[in-house]
Amino acid sequence: MKSQIQDVTNRIIERSKATRQAYLSKIDNARKQGPHRGTLSCGNLAHGFAACGVEGKKDLRSMTKANVAIVSSYNDMLSAHQPYETYPALIKQAVAEVGSVAQFAGGVPAMCDGVTQGNAGMDLSLMSRDVIAMSTAIGLSHNMFDASLALGICDKIVPGLLIGSLSFGHLPTVFVPAGPMPSGLPNKEKARVRQEYAEGKVGRDALLEAESQSYHSAGTCTFYGTANSNQLVVEMMGLHLPGSSFVNPGTPLRDALTKAAAVQATRLTDLGDNYTPIGHIVDAKSIVNGLVGLLATGGSTNHTMHLIAVARAAGYIVNWDDFSDLSDAVPLLTRIYPNGSADINHFVAAGGMSLLFKELLDNGCLHNDVKTVCGDGLERYMGEPKLIDGELDWVQGISKSLDSEVLSTYAAPFKPNGGLSVLSGNLGRAVIKTSALPTPECHIKAPAVVFEDQFELDDAFNSGELDKDCIVVVRFQGPSAIGMPELHRLTPPLGVLQDKGFKVALVTDGRMSGASGKVPAAIHVAPEAYKGGLLAKVQQGDLIELNTATGELVLHVPEDELAQREAVVPSLEKHEVGMGREMFGNMRASLTSAEEGACALFEPLEKSE
Template sequence: MNTQVNEVTQRIIERSKVSRAAYLAKIERARGQGPHRGVLSCGNLAHGFAACSSSDKSDLRSMTKANIAIVSSYNDMLSAHQPYETYPQIIKDAVKEVGSVAQFAGGVPAMCDGVTQGNPGMELSLMSRDVIAQSAAVALSHNMFDGAMMLGICDKIVPGLLIGSLSFGHLPTVFVPAGPMPSGLPNKEKARVRQAFAEGKVGRDKLLEAESQSYHSAGTCTFYGTANSNQLVVEMMGLHLPGSSFVNPGTELRDALTRAAARQVTRLTALGDNYAPIGHIVDEKAIVNGIVALLATGGSTNHTMHLIAVARAAGIIVNWDDFSELSNAVPLLTRIYPNGSADINHFVAAGGMSLLFKQLLDAGLIHNDVKTICGDGLEQYTKEPALQDGEVIWRDGPEKSHDAEVFASVAQPFKPDGGLSVLSGNLGRAVIKTSALRNPHCQLKAPAVVFEDQYELDAAFKAGDLDKDCIVVVRFQGPAAIGMPELHRLTPPLGVLQDRGYNVALVTDGRMSGASGKVPAAIHVTPEAYLGGLLSKVQTGDIIELDTKTGALTLHVDEDTLAQRTPVVADLTMVHQGMGRELFAGMRSVITGAEEGACTLFHTQEQNV
């Protein structure tokens, strides 16, 4: 093992010793003896299978057949989740073929940041993760099930399903992807049109045409944002079938993998000899493997919150320093938009997940002594799926990249580190994604231009007030303030300023996500302005220093001056109302900071387990 990766892992294990032991004890108590529905009264059980066929009722009465829960995020408004419409019947048929039963246990909400960005609905997005976790728990709460299948893809959905599944950590659980849409308009061209629109060079009709050519069919968006980062991380943690993350929807292989996943979960229940609950698979080493893979591919910064919350659901305590130190040890191996011009389908063509596993294993950057839904170790994941007589087989994956501009090697990486840094200083702590920056480091000391919300920036940009070297501060965007929306609408104007030759950067207590691009962005600043962070005292014209080499995030205003300033108190009354936002007031009042996972579910170590 790489020494630094191993040291971080051991530190996490030691830090989590008490909470992890309590979690494992909890799921062992929940395991029970025999089928879980065996503890139900006759009335309980009759309710549980009342709508089943007579043969399924007979199987469920016997207490010798597994019952598999299906939990889905299907809706047909979102392209990534639309393919799930047909999955339940495919799964039920496949499970029945091997002598077990599957029931659709429940649905969870699924919203899309791509639809809501720049709109009030975005302010529900991050908190929807915890609603999804709770919804998954409700679906599994009937004590009818011996295993589960989780159908989810995008930003908050997979982390929410993971948290919910881990609360039922005694159940074997397989995650089932739906795959990315085929490649459309190249991401580089899409970004060019967006910037042209921001400059007023093209109209809305041209912009909508470009966006429609990019997001054009069923499947996940093809850029490497949080959705595709989710799939990569979940497979790296051993919860997908090998190579299943990025197979396009509507293909024979996609359906065959879904059938294979359904059969696999029946082999893992406590009714057999190969019991493999999700709470045992997701351990400290699996979490580190997920972080390493995220960093090696330049994945979404949202996971600096999501993986912390997921880990806590399993009794594991991870922080930003762990991310930063792992980033220093892990080279950047891929160039996928926004870190390059390729999309996720190009990544697959260049070598895909099997090559990523092989590269990281050979370099000792991920732990091989882990459990997966396919057994012990990760060697199976260096293979890739193919069809043979209508069924899935796994064959050896490529030994080297088929496109060195998309997929590099550990020996000759694109960058020597994973491109994620933690900044700290009197302004607080923040994360910055450097893997997509034009230069490997950002060293900027410039006057601040302060905005209280993201919409104010548009007017300043159009008026030419930002045509200068500056650090744009957008505050009162944190979890407790308004639910921490993503600030994608800031990227085109800031990108234009950068192209005009100005040195610009962003500092915010909001999010930028996997779409963080060429503009340096210190995001997730904590403590947030709304809770009294120093960000609330920054004034336009103050000098701010942002330096990824030294890790500095510093407001250069003397202490006496700062002591005399009164923190700005934003009036958020209007943004806490409408579009359902008033229903989330309770969640905003208890949500933790970004470095604690921006979570409403776990507040103390005792509650965590």
């Protein structure tokens, strides 16, 4: 194990002693209550299996057969979640064949940032994660279950399912993916058309056609955004079956993996001798493994919040310094859009997860002394799932990349680090993703152009006001202000300015996307402007310096002048009413800072170490 990675792991363990012990005590107490159906009254139990068939009722009466909960994010509007429509029947059949029962415990909402991007619904996006966590808990709250299966793919859905499942940490839980859609229009071509549309060179018809060719069928979007980052991280943490993350939907192999995941859940319950609850799998080492996998592949910046919240749900305190130090210790091994032109299917074809595990394990970047849903250690994850004579088996993965432009080696990485940095200065703390930038380091010192709303930027861009070296500040986008929407719609116009030769960057207390690309973006600035952050005092023309080499994010205005300035606090009413947003006022008010996970489910830490 590389010393830097071990050091980060050790300090997370040390920092979290009290909170982790409290968590373990909670889930151990839940286990001691025994198989929960046995604690239910006859009336309670009769309600719980009233809709089951004769055999199901008999099995659930016996208290010796496992009952597996299905918690699903199925809906048929969103391509990533549409395949889940058929999963419950497959799961119930597979579980019945091994003498147990599966019940659909509950559904969770699944919204898509790709649909809501730049629209009012995006203001609910981040908060939906906590709603999903609570919905998961409600689904599992009937005390009927010995294990659970979590069916989720995209942005907030998987972190929400993880947080909710960890609240029932005494239950074994297997995560069940649905896989990416086949490759469509290359991501590089899609980005080109988007930028041409921003420049007015093509019309809406051309843009819609390009988008439709890219997002063209059931399955996850093929770029390496938050959805595919979710799948990779969950497999790195040992919560997926090996190699199951990126198998396309609607294939025999996908169905076989779904059935195998269901059967595996029955093997991990407290009814047998292989009890493996999710609260024991998700420990400091598995969390660090997830972070390493994310950083080694240039994954989504959204996880600088999501994984902090997930860790907190398991009793661990993780912060941005942990991300930054791990990034320095882990080389960038993949080039998947937006960090390159390849998509997730090309990554699979080059060697995929099995080869990634091998490279990281062989070079001391992953903890191997961990529990997974498949047993102890990560060796099984160097195998690839195959159907052989109609039967699912795992074969040894390849030892050398089939496309070194997509998946490289530890000895010859694309970059020596994971491309995620923490910036600090009088403006606060922020994260910046450098893995997709044209140069390894970024240093910009330029006058600020300030916006209180992302939609104001369009007029400034169209009028030519931004045709200069500048640092665009978009503030009052943070968790407590308006729910921290993604600002990915800003990428095309800023990219146009960059291509014209101007030095541009973005500084915001909002989010960019998991698909953050070539424009330097200091995001998640904390403290946010709405909570008294200095960002609220920035004025047009102020010099701001962003330097990834030194880790600085500095507003170059004398302190005495800043002390005399009044913070600008605009009306946010139009972001707080309509599209259901008025119902989330209490949640917005209770969200923690971005570095504490932007989460409403936990008390803020008195001090973030």
